[in-house]
Amino acid sequence: xxxPFFVARLKICVLRGHTVKEFAKGRDLxxxxxxxxxxxxxxxxxxxxxxxxxxxxxxxxxxxxxxAITGHSGxxxxxxxxxxxxxxxxxxxxxxxxxxxxxxxxxxxLSHIRNRxxxxxxxxxxxxxxxxxxxxxxxxxxxRGVSRSRRRDLAARALEQVGxxxxxxxxxxxxxxxxxxxxxxxxxxxxxxPILLADEPTGNLDSASGRQIMDILIxxxxxxxxxxxxxxxxxxxxxxxxxxxxxxxxITQDSLSSS
Numbered sequence: 620x621x622x623p624f625f626v627a628r629l630k631i632c633v634l635r636g637h638t639v640k641e642f643a644k645g646r647d648l649x650x651x652x653x654x655x656x657x658x659x660x661x662x663x664x665x666x667x668x669x670x671x672x673x674x675x676x677x678x679x680x681x682x683x684x685x686x687a688i689t690g691h692s693g694x695x696x697x698x699x700x701x702x703x704x705x706x707x708x709x710x711x712x713x714x715x716x717x718x719x720x721x722x723x724x725x726x727x728x729l730s731h732i733r734n735r736x737x738x739x740x741x742x743x744x745x746x747x748x749x750x751x752x753x754x755x756x757x758x759x760x761x762x763r764g765v766s767r768s769r770r771r772d773l774a775a776r777a778l779e780q781v782g783x784x785x786x787x788x789x790x791x792x793x794x795x796x797x798x799x800x801x802x803x804x805x806x807x808x809x810x811x812x813p814i815l816l817a818d819e820p821t822g823n824l825d826s827a828s829g830r831q832i833m834d835i836l837i838x839x840x841x842x843x844x845x846x847x848x849x850x851x852x853x854x855x856x857x858x859x860x861x862x863x864x865x866x867x868x869x870i871t872q873d874s875l876s877s878s
Contacts (some may be wrong), residue, residue: 686862695868
């Protein structure tokens with residue numbers, strides 16, 4: 620039987636414009652997961668008052684995939700996002716990121732991973748009001764120790780990628796909601812992380828702005844990034860080649876999108 624992940628990787632290559640022959644010659648056949656979660660549990664509380672947010676969850680995501688994780692409120696998808704983004708630890712189980720066990724790392728090492736390997740895009744834009752767009756995008760690079768001239772260059776290029784070259788000196792209050800989310804995306808990609816983790820990126824936007832944001836994210840995925848999208852919106856989820864449904868803390872469906 621052909622692995623569904625083989626089919627998914629083949630579909631991704633075709634969507635990006637590669638031929639089947641190019642796929643066969645490339646690295647995609649190695650199929651080493653970028654993210655590997657095994658028997659993951661996440662429990663909150665103690666003693667007799669415990670809530671199991673995730674239960675015996677198993678998940679593999681490969682380099683270059685675009686996967687949507689979807690579910691109703693309270694399904695566990697936000698808890699899963701926190702674990703994927705190294706913002707929290709599982710109560711039980713193993714999480715390998717790029718072959719390295721995340722559960723054994725120190726807070727400082729996890730911070731290093733978040734700064735260099737994962738770009739976060741949240742529903743609430745989390746921009747600093749007193750900084751302009753360019754300065755907001757620069758901020759993670761400052762924490763990384765990137766020189767002033769280099770981070771200015773990276774931040775400017777990231778803003779150009781999301782269509783805000785003419786808005787670099789504007790503060791968040793001078794930007795629309797869609798423009799603020801584009802600044803947040805620029806901030807996420809400025810350091811060129813291999814993984815983009817987007818949590819309800821269209822949730823606070825009107826439909827037109829939401830479509831623009833999804834077009835930007837899909838274009839970034841086509842450029843080679845791994846994109847993980849957390850959403851409760853089935854229409855947004857269907858933009859991804861792979862849809863992972865979660866309910867009551869467990870994955871109930873993991874399938875390829877028909878779109």
